[in-house]
Amino acid sequence: MPELPDLNVYQQHLERRIRGQVLEDVRLASLFVLRTAQPPLDAVIGTPIRDITRIGKQIVFTFDDELHLVIHLMIAGRLRWRDAAVSIRGRNVLGAFDFGDGSLLFTEASKKKRASLRVVDRQGLADLDLGGLELAAIDAAAFTQRLHDSGHTLKRALTDQRVIAGIGNAYSDEILVRAGMSPFRRASQLSADDGARLFQVCLDVVSEWTARLSAATGDSFPDKVTAFHPQMNVHGKYKEPCGICGASVQRIRYAENDANYCAACQTEGRLLADRSLSRLLKDNWPKRLEDLG
Numbered sequence: 001m002p003e004l005p006d007l008n009v010y011q012q013h014l015e016r017r018i019r020g021q022v023l024e025d026v027r028l029a030s031l032f033v034l035r036t037a038q039p040p041l042d043a044v045i046g047t048p049i050r051d052i053t054r055i056g057k058q059i060v061f062t063f064d065d066e067l068h069l070v071i072h073l074m075i076a077g078r079l080r081w082r083d084a085a086v087s088i089r090g091r092n093v094l095g096a097f098d099f100g101d102g103s104l105l106f107t108e109a110s111k112k113k114r115a116s117l118r119v120v121d122r123q124g125l126a127d128l129d130l131g132g133l134e135l136a137a138i139d140a141a142a143f144t145q146r147l148h149d150s151g152h153t154l155k156r157a158l159t160d161q162r163v164i165a166g167i168g169n170a171y172s173d174e175i176l177v178r179a180g181m182s183p184f185r186r187a188s189q190l191s192a193d194d195g196a197r198l199f200q201v202c203l204d205v206v207s208e209w210t211a212r213l214s215a216a217t218g219d220s221f222p223d224k225v226t227a228f229h230p231q232m233n234v235h236g237k238y239k240e241p242c243g244i245c246g247a248s249v250q251r252i253r254y255a256e257n258d259a260n261y262c263a264a265c266q267t268e269g270r271l272l273a274d275r276s277l278s279r280l281l282k283d284n285w286p287k288r289l290e291d292l293g
Contacts, residue, residue: 001075004135004166005209006225007054010079012214013221014052014059014104017081021099022048023061023069028095028117029088033106036118044069044119055129056165068125070118071106077115080105081221132165135202143202144195147187154190154198155183155259167202170227173235173260175205177244182267183252183259234260 002010023044028034034041044063051062059079061069073079077094083102088095090107094115097104108115120128133146146164150157157163158172167175176183179201181194190198212231213222228236233243238251238260247264252272263269 001168001227002057002073002078002225003168003171003227004057004206005171005213006222007057007059007166008206008210009213009217009222010059010225011052011054013081013217014079017102017221018049018061018097018099018104019052020048020050021101022046023063023097024100025098026095027088027098029090029093030095030113032113033094033115033117034119035116036120036124039067039119039121041119043067054166055125056132056161057168058128060125066121068120068122070120070125070128072116072118074108074114074116076110076112077106077108078223078225079221080107080223130161130165132161132163134165135167135199135206140196140199141192143199144190144192147190147195147198150187152187153184154181154187157187158202159257164202167206168227169257170232170235171205171209174209174232175202177234177242177262177265178205180265182272183261184272234262236260 023046025045026041044067047063047067049061049063053060053062055070057072059071059073063069081102081104085098085103086096086105092107092109094106094108095117096106106115106117118124118128133142135143147154147157150160150163152160152163154176155172158167158175159169172183175198179198181198231243234249237243237249240249241247242249242262242265245262245264247262250261250263250271252259261267261272263271
């Protein structure tokens with residue numbers, strides 16, 4: 001799923017290309033992607049885009065105070081720019097937004113079709129806000145208090161859009177290994193100093209990766225948005241060397257996600273128990289890095 005650094009880069013490129021431009025047409029390959037009926041989709045056609053913003057992981061095109069188009073990419077949704085209007089008959093294409101000098105394609109490489117498009121008024125826009133705090137709009141004290149109040153582990157708190165906005169599975173892994181904190185440490189156990197340190201790491205990781213992805217795309221629209229990058233320290237690096245210390249990266253799978261972590265950097269060498277595997281292996285489940293042989 002595109003996360004805050006990816007969304008920041010999308011926003012940069014969209015502002016260059018379509019802010020102030022008239023949305024000439026919206027072509028949908030599937031009506032299912034449109035999740036609202038009022039205001040009608042036709043209401044935004046022929047209207048200039050006044051602003052491009054974000055609510056959590058949702059991209060917002062603002063036409064006026066009472067008219068907004070909201071794109072939620074979910075896990076497999078992506079945006080792609082084409083310099084001329086193109087067909088929407090492709091296998092993964094959900095639709096296209098046509099402008100005078102090109103088209104913005106909305107695609108989704110998944111059969112689950114979770115990505116969505118909404119046209120909403122001011123109240124509808126407010127209703128889409130899950131309440132997660134924006135890192136750029138808070139200080140360390142507010143961040144720490146929100147994590148304390150969540151009742152979650154650090155991994156879950158960072159990825160819960162009702163707690164902190166924009167961070168997901170990939171960058172939470174990178175933040176926590178940089179901070180040297182276990183993904184399953186209780187957020188309520190954070191001291192003020194640890195909370196301040198974690199907050200600063202969040203800012204640093206998001207800033208650094210936004211700059212890195214922006215530099216990689218240059219003037220080209222970011223067509224290859226992914227959660228996996230060779231420069232990452234632990235995310236997607238199971239059994240590979242940690243980018244910080246070189247120890248073997250570990251992984252715990254749960255629900256539809258996983259937590260990638262470095263036992264040497266984050267848990268003082270202790271291996272966290274994968275519920276299914278540790279239940280299966282029982283006494284044979286390794287407890288520390290050295291037990292892996």
